[in-house]
Amino acid sequence: MTAAKRVLVLGGTNFDIIVQAEKFPEEHEKVRGNECAALPGGSAANTALGLARQGCEVRLVSAVGDDALGRLCLDDLRAGGVDTGLIRVDNVMRTSLAIVMSSGTGKRMMTFPGADRDLAFRAVTEGDMHTVDHVHVVGEPTPALSRVVGLARRCGRSVSLEWNGRDMSPLAQGSGLNLMNADEAGRLPHASSGDATATARWYARQLAGDVILTLGADGALWAAASGAVVHEPTTAVEPVDRTGGGDAFNAGVIAGRLFGETPSECLRRGLDAALHVITKIGAHP
Numbered sequence: 295m296t297a298a299k300r301v302l303v304l305g306g307t308n309f310d311i312i313v314q315a316e317k318f319p320e321e322h323e324k325v326r327g328n329e330c331a332a333l334p335g336g337s338a339a340n341t342a343l344g345l346a347r348q349g350c351e352v353r354l355v356s357a358v359g360d361d362a363l364g365r366l367c368l369d370d371l372r373a374g375g376v377d378t379g380l381i382r383v384d385n386v387m388r389t390s391l392a393i394v395m396s397s398g399t400g401k402r403m404m405t406f407p408g409a410d411r412d413l414a415f416r417a418v419t420e421g422d423m424h425t426v427d428h429v430h431v432v433g434e435p436t437p438a439l440s441r442v443v444g445l446a447r448r449c450g451r452s453v454s455l456e457w458n459g460r461d462m463s464p465l466a467q468g469s470g471l472n473l474m475n476a477d478e479a480g481r482l483p484h485a486s487s488g489d490a491t492a493t494a495r496w497y498a499r500q501l502a503g504d505v506i507l508t509l510g511a512d513g514a515l516w517a518a519a520s521g522a523v524v525h526e527p528t529t530a531v532e533p534v535d536r537t538g539g540g541d542a543f544n545a546g547v548i549a550g551r552l553f554g555e556t557p558s559e560c561l562r563r564g565l566d567a568a569l570h571v572i573t574k575i576g577a578h579p
Contacts, residue, residue, distance in 0.1 A: 299552040300351045300425065304415055304442060305338025305432030305456070307356040307371075307381065308390035308408070309363040312537055317397055334370040335392060337458060338432040340538045344545025344567060345430075346375040350552065353377040353426065355418055355442075357409035359389040364409070380418070384409035394537050401537060412438040423449040428552055430544070432456040435464045454548050456540075466501045471551065473544050475508045491515060491523055506561070508543055514565055516557040526561035531573055543568040 312331045319325040342354040354376050358364030360383050367389060371378050390408035394401055415438040423429075429446040431453065433439055443465050446453050454471035455462045459478045466472055476490040484500075486492035494505040494517035505517045513528040546567035550560030 298349060298351045299427050301345050301428045301430060302353050302426040303338050303342040303430045304355040306336040306390060306411060307339040307358050307367050308336040308392050309367060310335035310392045310394055312394045312396060314396045318395060318402060334367040337456060337541050339371060340541035341545050342376045343374040344542045345549055348545055348549035350549055353380055355380045355414050357382040357384055357411040357414045359387055359409050360385040361389055364389040382414035396537060412436055415439055415442050418442050420445060423451055428452045430454045430548055432458060435462055440465055456544055466503060468502050470503055472503055472505045475540060479507055506547055508540060514561045516561055524557045526558055528565045529569060531569055539568040539572040542571040
């Protein structure tokens with residue numbers, strides 16, 4: 295039997311309050327919500343749980359407050375098979391919070407920062423790198439996060455980056471996988487207006503790494519550093535809540551890559567994982 299792939303995930307853990315409604319309210323308008331959920335979340339935490347479901351051994355480097363919400367997040371991660379030994383528990387700052395308004399076809403989000411995860415990133419050692427095969431990063435390209443990415447590369451570990459609306463170029467040179475959605479890619483400094491494929495190919499070439507774009511109802515594409523592009527369609531569904539869909543997709547793609555699958559197979563794995571999430575409220579399938 296092949297040994298499980300070991301992944302170190304770095305990024306945010308927060309508690310989500312998600313409200314699902316048919317439409318977003320206008321100024322001074324009151325809209326009645328269809329459903330409301332309060333549950334653990336955060337892109338890095340969601341991806342860590344997704345990787346565990348994909349059969350990987352996962353350690354999460356993050357931070358929560360020493361409060362009830364932080365304990366709920368830790369319990370949820372442990373129940374999902376994620377090693378929480380590198381998560382910092384802050385006895386001063388609260389657990390980060392996100393409020394999400396979801397209409398099924400779109401979402402709006404407000405985030406409230408909490409426990410300082412850079413302090414957790416600074417505690418990662420070379421010894422930690424020798425216990426994993428791959429490092430996945432979600433977050434601002436801070437010096438603390440840059441240090442960990444550099445450490446991963448020096449130790450010969452593959453790296454993936456979730457761009458999440460940010461320009462992650464400072465960390466991305468030579469990174470194996472750069473994950474983003476088409477809307478985010480369209481706002482990058484060197485985006486080709488209205489042409490997601492051209493944008494992905496440009497960044498893949500400049501970064502000497504692969505760029506993976508989700509395209510909503512059009513599926514996803516993989517632009518390799520070589521210039522090759524693979525497109526994979528998705529199954530048409532009526533989305534309920536898109537929260538965590540991208541995180542589940544990323545987990546599927548990363549796991550597929552670690553298991554030696556082709557780009558098309560990786561995209562299919564990621565799209566299938568996302569479908570399980572977006573057809574219900576909340577990030578957990």
